Amino acid sequence: MKQYLWIVALCFYSLVYTQNCTHTLDGTVTDFHDGTPLSGATIHNETANTYTSADIDGRFSFPDLCEGTIVLVVSHVSCEPKRLEVDIPKKRHIDIHMEHHIEALHEVLITGTSKEEKTSIQQMVHKKQIEAFTDKSLGDALNTLSGVSSLNTGNTIVKPMIHGLHSSRLIIVNNNVRLFDQEWGDEHAPNIDINTSNQLEVIKGANTLKYGSDAIGGLILVKPKKYASKDSLFGSTSLSLNTNGFGGNVNSELVKTYKSGYYAKIQGSYKQFGDFKAPDYYLTNSGIKNANVSANVGYTSFEKGFDAFYSFVDNELGILAASHIGNVNDLVTAINSQEPRIKDDFSYNIGYPKQHVSHQLGKVEAYKRFKRLGKLSMQYDFQINRRKEFDLRRGDDANTPVIDLRLFTTSFQPNLQIDVFDKAEINTGFLVRFQENDAVSGTGVSPIIPDYEKYDAGIYATGNYKLNLFSEISAGFRYDFSEIKARKWYNTTDWEETYNYDELFPEFESGITNNSKTLTYPEFSFSNFSANLSYMRHFSDDFELFLNYGLASRMPNPSELFSDGLHHSAARIEIGSLTLEKEISNKLIASLQRNNQYFGFTLSPYVNSIKGYMQLIPTGITTTIRGAFPVWEYDQVDATIYGVDLDLEVRINKQFSYKGSFGWLRGTNQTEDIPLINMPAGNFTNSISYYNEDLNQLSVSLINKTVLQQKNYPDYNFYTYNAITNSNDYVDISTPPSAYTLFSFTSSAYFKVFKKSTLKLEFNVENIFNTSYRDYLNRLRYFSDELGRNINLKVKINY
Amino acid sequence: MKYSKLKTMKTVKLLALLFVANLAFVSCSSDDDGHDDHDHDHEEELITTVIYTLYHGNDIVTLTFQDLDGPGGADGTYDVSGPLAANTTYSGTTALLNETENPAEDITEEVEHEGDEHEFFYVSSLDDITISKLDQDEDGNPVGIETSLTTGDAGTGSLTIILKHEPNKPNNGTPDDAGGSTDVEVTFPITVQ
Missing domain, CATH: 2.40.170.20 (TonB-dependent receptor, beta-barrel domain)
Structure with a gap:
């Protein structure tokens, strides 16, 4: 992953730079709890669309910055990405503390870099929560999200429902494939083994066009x-x-x-x-x-x-x-x-x-x-x-x-x-x-x-x-x-x-x-x-x-x-x-x-x-x-x-x-x-x-x-x-x-x-x-x- | 980021292989048991007709319900051949037919065969009509294909014939107590004179 980001960074590096920008920002990324340096943390300068990553001591440096406010997005494995604004050149050094283990506390992350589109309104169920439903169904796991309920037939046939709509009004996408399993019937539950998934996402808003034009209720990924x-x-x-x-x-x-x-x-x-x-x-x-x-x-x-x-x-x-x-x-x-x-x-x-x-x-x-x-x-x-x-x-x-x-x-x-x-x-x-x-x-x-x-x-x-x-x-x-x-x-x-x-x-x-x-x-x-x-x-x-x-x-x-x-x-x-x-x-x-x-x-x-x-x-x-x-x-x-x-x-x-x-x-x-x-x-x-x-x-x-x-x-x-x-x-x-x-x-x-x-x-x-x-x-x-x-x-x- | 030609070839080959495997898989599976016409799919377990025949010497009264196109479509028809005589004992036989088959299939035989899982109930709105079941299943509980019906005084009312699937047996003789799911429920207007 790091390598790609480097490549992206390098690509943009050559594209973006025509202005006269000479400021440098350096800093450190450490764990919020024990202060250990988080080597390999990725720092994304959204403003210039450049990337860098923290070295073994958690240090990083952005050279050639222009004057003004820049937005940094810092991410590290199993940390919640952190977003912050920095005034250049007022600030030359910044110490960033990342919250580890955030997943255990934030059961449903409402944001994240892995969103389908940044503007979409969506909720997620992460692997740890999915594991709690290992012997239940997709509908049961999604039921934990606000606005998501289910239409059941008994307790094993569980159809997810978003904002009161179900069946053909929801698009369910398994592994990038839109599921077609006779979803029209009220008593037909989606045929998905929840254990194959790492993350479940519910998109309640409109950013679903890639998957179909008929997601009247929403989309489940x-x-x-x-x-x-x-x-x-x-x-x-x-x-x-x-x-x-x-x-x-x-x-x-x-x-x-x-x-x-x-x-x-x-x-x-x-x-x-x-x-x-x-x-x-x-x-x-x-x-x-x-x-x-x-x-x-x-x-x-x-x-x-x-x-x-x-x-x-x-x-x-x-x-x-x-x-x-x-x-x-x-x-x-x-x-x-x-x-x-x-x-x-x-x-x-x-x-x-x-x-x-x-x-x-x-x-x-x-x-x-x-x-x-x-x-x-x-x-x-x-x-x-x-x-x-x-x-x-x-x-x-x-x-x-x-x-x-x-x-x-x-x-x-x-x-x-x-x-x-x-x-x-x-x-x-x-x-x-x-x-x-x-x-x-x-x-x-x-x-x-x-x-x-x-x-x-x-x-x-x-x-x-x-x-x-x-x-x-x-x-x-x-x-x-x-x-x-x-x-x-x-x-x-x-x-x-x-x-x-x-x-x-x-x-x-x-x-x-x-x-x-x-x-x-x-x-x-x-x-x-x-x-x-x-x-x-x-x-x-x-x-x-x-x-x-x-x-x-x-x-x-x-x-x-x-x-x-x-x-x-x-x-x-x-x-x-x-x-x-x-x-x-x-x-x-x-x-x-x-x-x-x-x-x-x-x-x-x-x-x-x-x-x-x-x-x-x-x-x-x-x-x-x-x-x-x-x-x-x-x-x-x-x-x-x-x-x-x-x-x-x-x-x-x-x-x-x-x-x-x-x-x-x-x-x-x-x-x-x-x-x-x-x-x-x-x-x-x-x-x-x-x-x-x-x-x-x-x-x-x-x-x-x-x-x-x-x-x-x-x-x-x-x-x-x-x-x-x-x-x-x-x-x-x-x-x-x-x-x-x-x-x-x-x-x-x-x-x-x-x-x-x-x-x-x-x-x-x-x-x-x-x-x-x-x-x-x-x-x-x-x-x-x-x-x-x-x-x-x-x-x-x-x- | 260099990739050897070999690896690219491997990828392509693997992709090709998967694609072919899919095709083979798909074409096999669409060829198996499906695709013949469904014209033979008559409603096999459909009951189209209920005939309750009552004998008293030469006096024969038949109560017939017939719904040849099954649920939906045209409504079923009720036909009662004539009035019952007052204070008379009839011997009755109930027959269930599927007349969409040719010749008509006799469903009564199946019910008789699975007597322990079925039971007929006869309920009349005329209080002084009594009906007793004469036949028994393998456990000695009534089935109700063969009955004896005794009329009382003259009057008009209804007679309902119910067939329960998987009722509680033995029961107290009422369909409510028997539970189960209802396979047949038809109500005939009757006259006793």
């Missing part, structure tokens, strides 16, 4: 680690054990790096849990089995390099047995009974219903730098997602999935980063993508998502411009064209009478009918335009202000267009619509931040106005042979979501620190002037931590999380006739559960073992008081409580 070029072999193994679910996971990784720049990494993990336990009963059939492997090889140098990555994720997820219901009367019984109807003893067995999902992702990326131009990179990737959903079935079909879909996606995307200008940087590129969904035959059920082929092409350009020493502006645009060609059998009555498609879309008809079904070939194309404008300014005293505006548009996904069938666990029939238009979002977000080691905060209000917001809502009741079912249909309304996220960090003294976060939002369906469905309730988290460097880096935290009751919800409750009791039953599917507050405890310490290894021990307790609660954003909230107390022990050894 799952980033791997970059390795230094030195001859080394290292790895780690961790084991996590839990009392709730009597399971855990084991994760191992091995990395080989070479001085020449080559590197290779292999990683694998296995996770298994049996039935989880709510405070009062076991959640029968809630277990999970999960196996992952990933491999990564590459070569890196300043001038050129490549990276190849492959990962395989295999998930077998039990769905709460009690959630399998037949009709609305069963749902009423479940809601009224307060407890699940099936409460068996603990078992590791995963029966039906369940999901079995595997995901393969592969990519090859290569880059080359050109003098006086920038960096050209090319990426090819592919993904294969196979989703099987098993239900309780009769007879010979018992072991046949009801849903069996295979989604294949491949894309090619070159990007050119032009960084030759002094004050500006431009990123431009294009993308071509092909996607094919194959509704695998043999399920004995009409596929809920039909066969389709989809073609995408996109082009984008983004640019950053440094207005002056303290402020930066960025702007960008992106255009995407998509075409989708499907093949679907429609129920003839639905096609002709219920939805009148025979008159609206006669061009889709094939003329073939069979068994009261009509074969159709729907074809749609969409043009999406998106743009952003962002501004960032530093103020003195570590204050920063960010302003983001983003325009994003999203075409309806296959589920919104074509869904057509019974959703058992929800006891509802879900129906897509061919008449949906694209949805267009205008989002404005601001963020005032202070990134200071004693008192830091982020205050971030936002407003998102969405035209043609697609939502799935109950529209009526249909009678089937199983009895009555509510029909849920996709419709479009104009929506507004506004809210505020707040994070606070206070360092009380050398040992104690406080951290708090708060998230609140309101979503409104403007068309009908009612609240939007499934919006997260206000919530806040407080934690107090003790840290002692000298005592094996002991860290102890007590955390309290409170989720308020959602008072703003649309009332879609209805009555259903119950023939058995000859009465009309009230079906309360809308009222959110009560507020809840949970306490948890975490602790960790490091020990030196053998010659070069460290051992990390963690002891954690979740839901200390074994509180019974339900959450509005859990699709199975009608059937059971959430998890009770869990005691967790983690051991990690680095070697």
Whole structure:
């Protein structure tokens, strides 16, 4: 890394200097705690865009400086980068103290040099925090950030939600590849092994154009680690054990790096849990089995390099047995009974219903730098997602999935980063993508998502411009064209009478009918335009202000267009619509931040106005042979979501620190002037931590999380006739559960073992008081409580 | 920062190899079990038809529910062939069919076969109609394919037939107590005269 920076420094050295600048600044960089010199610390003179690094005694020197104020950014491994202003020539010598181990205190760094773009509004989860979630999911880890919540199905299927938006409205990028894993379904969690990642980033603002034009909610980046070029072999193994679910996971990784720049990494993990336990009963059939492997090889140098990555994720997820219901009367019984109807003893067995999902992702990326131009990179990737959903079935079909879909996606995307200008940087590129969904035959059920082929092409350009020493502006645009060609059998009555498609879309008809079904070939194309404008300014005293505006548009996904069938666990029939238009979002977000080691905060209000917001809502009741079912249909309304996220960090003294976060939002369906469905309730988290460097880096935290009751919800409750009791039953599917507050405890310490290894021990307790609660954003909230107390022990050894 | 030609070649070769491997991988996987048409994907476990046939000598009454295109589409139809006689005992048989298959598939056989995982329930809004189940599963618990129905005085009301999958067995005879998930629930208007 140092070498590249030197090269950059040298390049600019020759470019920049025409003025008569003769001043010299020298100084030292030392550790804040013990004063040891930090050799190798990088000092970046942002003003002149020059670099230097501290020598073995921590000394550095910048010659040939011009008069005026310069901005220095000092960074060192495992230190938080430090930014300071220096008046030249008033100041000739400066002593800089760096705060080491800052990561342990600042769990979520709100700034950093590794940001996507300097003007973006984003939050990060670092490796240490990710390790705490080694046996959980991506959604669980992101849930710790303000403004991020999750839509759950039980406790193992966790879908991340940013500012109330989820599924197709979030772009999830794993290792620079946009994830396509049938993300449209509410009960489809992202297929990512959190253990492959080194850092998770959530971009709430608009700087997402490189990855797509449809990030209406935001962007989640799952980033791997970059390795230094030195001859080394290292790895780690961790084991996590839990009392709730009597399971855990084991994760191992091995990395080989070479001085020449080559590197290779292999990683694998296995996770298994049996039935989880709510405070009062076991959640029968809630277990999970999960196996992952990933491999990564590459070569890196300043001038050129490549990276190849492959990962395989295999998930077998039990769905709460009690959630399998037949009709609305069963749902009423479940809601009224307060407890699940099936409460068996603990078992590791995963029966039906369940999901079995595997995901393969592969990519090859290569880059080359050109003098006086920038960096050209090319990426090819592919993904294969196979989703099987098993239900309780009769007879010979018992072991046949009801849903069996295979989604294949491949894309090619070159990007050119032009960084030759002094004050500006431009990123431009294009993308071509092909996607094919194959509704695998043999399920004995009409596929809920039909066969389709989809073609995408996109082009984008983004640019950053440094207005002056303290402020930066960025702007960008992106255009995407998509075409989708499907093949679907429609129920003839639905096609002709219920939805009148025979008159609206006669061009889709094939003329073939069979068994009261009509074969159709729907074809749609969409043009999406998106743009952003962002501004960032530093103020003195570590204050920063960010302003983001983003325009994003999203075409309806296959589920919104074509869904057509019974959703058992929800006891509802879900129906897509061919008449949906694209949805267009205008989002404005601001963020005032202070990134200071004693008192830091982020205050971030936002407003998102969405035209043609697609939502799935109950529209009526249909009678089937199983009895009555509510029909849920996709419709479009104009929506507004506004809210505020707040994070606070206070360092009380050398040992104690406080951290708090708060998230609140309101979503409104403007068309009908009612609240939007499934919006997260206000919530806040407080934690107090003790840290002692000298005592094996002991860290102890007590955390309290409170989720308020959602008072703003649309009332879609209805009555259903119950023939058995000859009465009309009230079906309360809308009222959110009560507020809840949970306490948890975490602790960790490091020990030196053998010659070069460290051992990390963690002891954690979740839901200390074994509180019974339900959450509005859990699709199975009608059937059971959430998890009770869990005691967790983690051991990690680095070697 | 010099790089030998050899290394560059290595990189290129490796890239090429990976690319080819990907292609091979991709083309294999898109060729396997997928791609045939789904025209054979009839709704295999769909129940389109419920027929409750009641016999009393030559007096035969049938209650038929039929929804040939399954959930959605056209609504199901109810057909009751005639009134039941008052104060009469009928022997009843319930049949479940999937009429999207040709010939129609008899689902009753599956239910009978998995009798311990299924149970029929019969509920009438007419208090003096009593229905008893005559058949038993392997554990000696009622299944309810074969029944005996006794009418009381004249009147009009409804008769609901429910099939529960994985109910609690034995239970107290009510569908509420049985729990499970509902596979069939149809309600017929009936007249006793």
